[in-house]
Amino acid sequence: MTNVFSHLSFDGTMVIDPAETAFAATDFGGIVGYPPLAVLRARSTADIEAVLPVAAANNISVVPRGCGHTSLGQAQALDGLVIDLTALDEVHDLTEDQVTVDAGATWNSLLAHTLQYGLTPRVLTDYLGTSIGGTLSAGGIGGTSHRYGVQTDNALALDVVTADGATRHCSPTELPDLFHAVLGGFGQCGVIVRATLPLIPAPARVRRVKVYYPTIDELVANQRSLLAEGRFDFLQGEILPTPGGWVYMLDVASYYTPPHEPYDDVLASGIGFVASRDKIEDLTYWEFATRLDETVTYLEGTGEWETPHPWPNLLLPDAELDAFTSGIMADLEHADMGASGLILLYPMTTAAFGTPLFRLPEGSTIYLVAGLRFATDAAKAQDMVTKNRRWYDAAVSVGGTSYPTGAIPFTSADWTRHLGTAQAVLAEAKARYDPSNLFPRRFA
Ligand SMILES: Cc1cc2nc3c(=O)[nH]c(=O)nc-3n(C[C@H](O)[C@H](O)[C@H](O)COP(=O)(O)OP(=O)(O)OC[C@H]3O[C@@H](n4cnc5c(N)ncnc54)[C@H](O)[C@@H]3O)c2cc1C
CATH class of the missing domain: 3.30.465.10 (Uridine Diphospho-n-acetylenolpyruvylglucosamine Reductase; domain 3)
Structure with a gap:
């Protein structure tokens, strides 16, 4: 292949050898792999300023890439130029x-x-x-x-x-x-x-409370009342497969700096906290913020960090949540989760949301429903992607949206529907700043 970038000099490096560009044809999803033509490992803004006009002049499409933690090729460029930004990190x-x-x-x-x-x-x-x-x-x-x-x-x-x-x-x-x-x-x-x-x-420290309910109704009812009350700084929840069946975990935390320590009995009151079953832990803010590191180390050890991750992320209107989760739970076996899978499930009020292209369901409260599933092989991953699509269609039919970092295949029509009234925001900016469509929309 002629290297059309060979006359440029970079602070970083331009690689075209397939052995060196192969990483850019992968992502955390491990489901699709689109080999690029070249990868620029940018080390300066000047590198990117220099390469884009040359890519445009040669009709080579460009995809920026961070850590590649999307799940279905969002940061990949078939026959295009991937700009790896990870060395631009000051x-x-x-x-x-x-x-x-x-x-x-x-x-x-x-x-x-x-x-x-x-x-x-x-x-x-x-x-x-x-x-x-x-x-x-x-x-x-x-x-x-x-x-x-x-x-x-x-x-x-x-x-x-x-x-x-x-x-x-x-x-x-x-x-x-x-x-x-x-x-x-x-x-x-x-x-x-x-x-x-x-x-x-x-905050210096975090008091984290985990409550393990036997039913989803208890989890969701407590999340809704805590959201309205604003008792906790951090509010999440998970559906966990256990040998005894599904368990529904409230995961909430209060941030503080001594001597202004929260009272455990106040934090745990009125939320069905059972001392013999549930947990309160005290962590530094850093330990809390990096709480997944231990899980990642574990998953690297079991090999699950490298297996396919067909993760769908959906946003649901609160009013539709109960019926929607009944539907997906009926469609889900423990075996569908992989060894370490779980479903993230938590509400957010939308008053502070305002990014036009971050597409929200209607209503003042929405729920994130994210299926963090681990597939054992490519065939199983494809089955899960098919199921993701079914869940997405069900979500859309009740006013839900996708948070499109995950593994839900999107067509051109899906993007149009997804963007809805915000389509004009993107289209007008594309017309002004990217008229030749150097940065194309990606489909999987
Ligand atoms: C274990 C795990 C946990 C996660 N937890 C959360 C979570 O709690 N909340 C959440 O919101 N998401 C979460 N995600 C999803 C993740 O935040 C998104 O997928 C995010 O986009 C990944 O960042 P990245 O640097 O890997 O981006 P990439 O996958 O490299 O890129 C994502 C998209 O952004 C574009 N892009 C990247 N960098 C740039 C740039 N500099 N300029 C322009 N475009 C760019 C790419 O072209 C691509 O379309 C999680 C993912 C994993 C794997």
């Missing part, structure tokens, strides 16, 4: 209430940095091994989203390299059309190279 200006950070930095490294100054981003995803640019291109849901919205609702400004190779600074007041088309835009309007994010004082 933390820049930090003040008492905001930080500017390169898009390839992980949330883990950003938090490690801000905590040195006693500060934290408002919303953290459960797993911090994702990139700033990757979650800002998707949404970024976490246990504090009921209070602060998703991570895209908490971006103050972005630097974006657009198809013409220019770096544009955008925010809600400066080039707002670009800003709103990039947040939650899955890399279809340019490459985010830097983000400015708000910070708040970090």
Whole structure:
């Protein structure tokens, strides 16, 4: 193959050898694999500014990539150029209430940095091994989203390299059309190279309460009342397969800094807490934020971190949640979860949500329903993807939406329906900043 980029010099490296580009044809989902033509491991904004016009002139489509933790090829580019941002990972200006950070930095490294100054981003995803640019291109849901919205609702400004190779600074007041088309835009309007994010004082410690109910009704009723009451800073829940059947876990946490310690009996009152069955633990904020690291180490040990992960992520209107979960639970065997699977299930109020491309169901309360399932082989993974699609169709039929980081195949018509009234936000920005469609929409 002629390397059309060979006349360019980069601070990073351009690779075209299939052995070196192979990683970019994989992702956490492990279901699809689209070999790219080339991968630029960018080390500077200048690398990206230089490569985009050349890719455009040669009709080579471009896909930005963070940590590749999407599940169905969202960060892959068949015969295109993948721009790997993970080496663009510096933390820049930090003040008492905001930080500017390169898009390839992980949330883990950003938090490690801000905590040195006693500060934290408002919303953290459960797993911090994702990139700033990757979650800002998707949404970024976490246990504090009921209070602060998703991570895209908490971006103050972005630097974006657009198809013409220019770096544009955008925010809600400066080039707002670009800003709103990039947040939650899955890399279809340019490459985010830097983000400015708000910070708040970090709590020193976290009191985490886990309650294991025998029925989903108890879980959901308690989640709804806790959401309304606002007792906890962090609010989540999980459906867990156990040898004795499904168990429904409330997972909530109160943040504090000594000496302002919460009272356990107040935290646990009125939520069906049973001391002999349930748990209260006290952790540092860092231990809590990185709580999945231990699970990841375990899954790496069992090999499940490398198996296919056909994870669907759905958002449901609260009013439809009960009927919807009855439907999917009837459609689900323990064996469908894999050894370590679970279903995330938790509510959020939508008052703080406002990212146009992060598509929400109607209503002031919504539920995240995410099937974190592990497939033992490719055939099983395909069966699960088919089932995901069935769940998605059922969700849509009652006003639900997808959080499209997972493994639900989307057609062009699905994207149009998904974007709904926000279609114009993307279309107008594409017309202005990417008229030749250098950053195409990806389907699987
Ligand atoms: C174990 C695990 C736990 C997770 N937990 C959560 C969770 O709690 N909450 C949540 O919201 N999500 C969660 N996710 C999903 C994850 O946050 C998203 O898939 C996220 O997009 C992954 O970030 P990434 O850096 O891996 O992005 P990638 O997979 O590399 O990219 C995602 C998308 O963003 C685009 N993109 C990436 N970087 C840029 C950039 N700099 N500029 C423009 N476009 C870009 C890509 O082209 C692609 O379309 C989890 C995923 C895993 C595997």
